[in-house]
Structures are given as structure tokens and as C-alpha cells.
Amino acid sequence: MTTDRAATADSTGTVFPRGLLFVLSGNMLLDALEVSVAVVALPSIGADLGLSLTALGWVVSGFALGFGGLLLPSGRLVAVLGRRRVYLAALLVFAVASVLGALATSGPLLIAGRFVKGCCAALTAPTGLAIIADAFPAGPARNRAVSVYSLFGAGGFSAGLVLSGLLTEVSWRWTFLFPGPVALVLFLFGLRLIPGRAPGEEPEPQPPVRSAVLRYDVPGAVTFVGALLALAWALTRGPGAGWADPLTLTGLLPALALGAAFVRIERTAPRPLLRTALIADRPLLWSALGAAALNGSYLGFLFVVTFDLQSGLGWSPLATGLGLLPASLPLAAAVATGMSGRLVGRFGPAPLIALGAWAPPAGYLWCLAAGDHPSYASSTLPALLLVGLGFVLQFAALNTQAMSGVRHADRGSAGALYQTSVQVAGALTTALVASLLAAGADGARRTALVLVTSVAVAGFAVAVAARAPRRGANRTVVPARRDD
Structure with missing residues (x-):
């Protein structure tokens, strides 16, 4: 080494x-x-x-x-x-x-x-x-x-x-x-x-090419990436050309077909990229969905606000960058001071997620209520501060809750699933927001903000659902599954 x-x-x-x-x-x-x-x-x-x-x-x-x-x-x-x-x-x-x-x-x-x-x-x-x-x-x-x-x-x-x-x-x-x-x-x-490799770690033996394709789940990787690209392309075309447009359908139908193929491949692959049992892990699933909604709505909102400030209000790029800081700087400060970890340690992840989930949708609703010509001080800034509060309360808590019951052997795959949901939500939400604005219809900005708000509200609903006990579940507090 x-x-x-x-x-x-x-x-x-x-x-x-x-x-x-x-x-x-x-x-x-x-x-x-x-x-x-x-x-x-x-x-x-x-x-x-x-x-x-x-x-x-x-x-x-x-x-x-x-x-x-x-x-x-x-x-x-x-x-x-x-x-x-x-x-x-x-x-x-x-x-x-x-x-x-x-x-x-x-x-x-x-x-x-x-x-x-x-x-x-x-x-x-x-x-x-x-x-x-x-x-x-x-x-x-x-x-x-x-x-x-x-x-x-x-x-x-x-x-x-x-x-x-x-x-x-x-x-x-x-x-x-x-x-x-x-x-x-x-x-x-x-x-x-x-x-190099960790102490005691040996490289995997290399099978023949044909066996390697299946062993390393190349079909799963190809169908997954293909489904994402096809879906993103269809989402960018749909608002302008219409969802029934033949070219839009050529993106939606392959996305569905490739997604179904990915699920089928993962169920039968000898070494799947994603074990389907992980999706049944309730804390991981709810956390991934909550983090996806948090990140997706935020990136979509930044896209709208950037053009509000530069194209609408005539702000310079530097002023725009400084103006967007109130949503991201509090999280950086919370991580730097260790406050995020201390909050999770004191209150646990679930209460923090529930407490913070209302803030981003409230901020987006505030911005929606301001109309199509918002003032930064009275509309955009309060929304950004509320989003920042949501991140401070939820960011570390969502990460902690996601891994709370995952076996040690599955933590790599669980972390990849969690981060994949975060990145994909950001990509798809931003693509759809951009295409809604590009469609140029009356109220396009409002429609884009409605989409952003809906994604954030979905995150709030996930936080509420995650807090609700399952029907028939034992309400006695039990320790998390031990690592295998």
C-alpha cells in the first residue's frame, strides 16, 4: 500500500x-x-x-x-x-x-x-x-x-x-x-x-468475458442508465410538444420498458447491482424518498430563482450567487460546527425529519403567493431561509435514518441507492422545470413553481408517513438490527 x-x-x-x-x-x-x-x-x-x-x-x-x-x-x-x-x-x-x-x-x-x-x-x-x-x-x-x-x-x-x-x-x-x-x-x-487495495483485500478473479457480463451485472447497469436518459429526454419534451406527441412517447415507452427490464434483471442476476430486499427496508426507503424530494425541489427552485434574479431583476452573476447563499450556508455552518450531528444524537433522526419537512414547501408556497414579479427581500429571501432551515434539520437526520437498520454487508449498496435517488430526483425535477419554463405558455413560471412545491409537499408527506406506526406493528422500542 x-x-x-x-x-x-x-x-x-x-x-x-x-x-x-x-x-x-x-x-x-x-x-x-x-x-x-x-x-x-x-x-x-x-x-x-x-x-x-x-x-x-x-x-x-x-x-x-x-x-x-x-x-x-x-x-x-x-x-x-x-x-x-x-x-x-x-x-x-x-x-x-x-x-x-x-x-x-x-x-x-x-x-x-x-x-x-x-x-x-x-x-x-x-x-x-x-x-x-x-x-x-x-x-x-x-x-x-x-x-x-x-x-x-x-x-x-x-x-x-x-x-x-x-x-x-x-x-x-x-x-x-x-x-x-x-x-x-x-x-x-x-x-x-x-x-491500493485494503490490507488483505484480493482482486476478484476475472471470469471469461461472457460470464463477466452477467457476473458484474452489465445488463442491469445498461438498462438502468438507459431508462434514466430516456425518461429525462421525454420530460424535457413533454411540456412543449405534448405528452401524446409521438416523439415524447418514444422516450416514455422505452423508459418504462427499460425500467421494467432493470427490475427483472435485478431479481434474477447472480450478483445484482441492487438487491430488491433493500427496497423493502422501510427506514432506507422513506429516507431516500425524503432526500430525493428535498434535493429535487431545491434544484428546481434554484433554476427558477436564478432567472428571476438575473433576467427579471437585472442582478449580476456575483450578486445572484450571494443572493442564493441563505439556503445553503446554514447547512455548511451546521456541519462545520458539528451541530447537525449533535441534534441527531440528542433528538434522533425521525423527529428532526418531521420537524424540518414543512419548511421547504412553506418557502415555495410563500414564493408562489408573491406572483410573477417577486421582490427578493419580501419573497425570495424568506423562501431561501425556510429551505435552509429544512436542510439543517433534515440533511444529517435523513442520512442517519437511512443507514439505521442496514446490515454492514449492505451499507455500500444502501448508500448508493440513497445517493442515486437524491441525484436522479435533482436531474429529473430540474429538467422538467426547465421544459415548463421553455414552453412559454402564460403562467409558465407559476406552473414550474407549482411543480417544485408539489415535489416538496411529497417529501413532507413521506416524513409524516414515516412517523406513523405500521398497522399491527409492535410499538415497543427495539434496537436496530445488528450488523452481520
């Missing part, structure tokens, strides 16, 4: 490899930046490349679709090729895709680059956490490393809003270019610092 010479001992005497944590956290920061830097730059991108609102929606959704689509297969790829090889390759491809995206002269090239970067993030984000679990001994050292890693992820979104605002003032291309050199630097450090 590659060792990290940039290591110190913490107060307990435990060795703490700072260089390795720098690489892993730096890459996590880039992954978190990717969504927010694109949101603020959207109006400038559209004006420069002549892109419609629908295409601009894909600039955001492309990254999320790549991220969500490859999360389930990513664990299998890492098991086959090894953590070091996959992590470093993804970092290098991310750097190249950043440069190509910044040089893109058309929407399809830019969107393709965003999709590739999302795939890279799907390979590095969970792998980075797994590397931390092996490189840092259990106890204070690992807890500290995970806290730093989480802080870079939570703070990255907020930092991206400001950074994108600053760079877009010069050119939107800088917002897509700057991650490239940073990723390249991390790659060079990673060549020395990223460890």
Missing part, C-alpha cells in the same frame, strides 16, 4: 495522514462545486451559446444524471479494477472533461462534458469515503477525517455559488475550466498518496 508521508499524530497519538485527506476532501469539494457553479452561470451560457431553457436544464441535469446513473455500478467497478486505479482514472478524466467543457462551442458538447464529469464523481465520492474508512483507524482519527470530508462536501455548494458569480463576471467558461487544473493537481498528489 502507498503510504502518506505527510502525516501527524493527533492528540490521542493516532497517526493522521493529512496529505491523503487533502486529496480526498479536495476532490469532494470539486464534486460539490459542480452543481452550484453551473446554476449561477446558466443565463450567461444561454446568451453566449444560444441555448434554450430546456437545453440549459440539461446543463444541470447532465451532471446529476451521470452521477446518479453510475453510482450503483461504481462499487462493482471498484471491486474489479481496484480503488486506486478507478479513483485516479476518474480524477484525470474529470480534469480533461472540465477543459473540454470550457471550450465547448455548442450545447451538446457542454452537456456531454457535464455527464462525463457526473460519472467521474460517482466513481470518486463513495470510493473516497471507503478509502478513509480503511486508511484511518476507528475512533477519533476516523471521525475527524469523515467530518472534514463531509464539511468539504457541504461547504462546496455554497462556495460554488460565490466562486461562479465571481468567474462568470469575466466569462462563464472560467466556471467550467477552473476545476480542470485543480483536479490535475489532486491527481498528481494522488499518484503518491492514494493507497
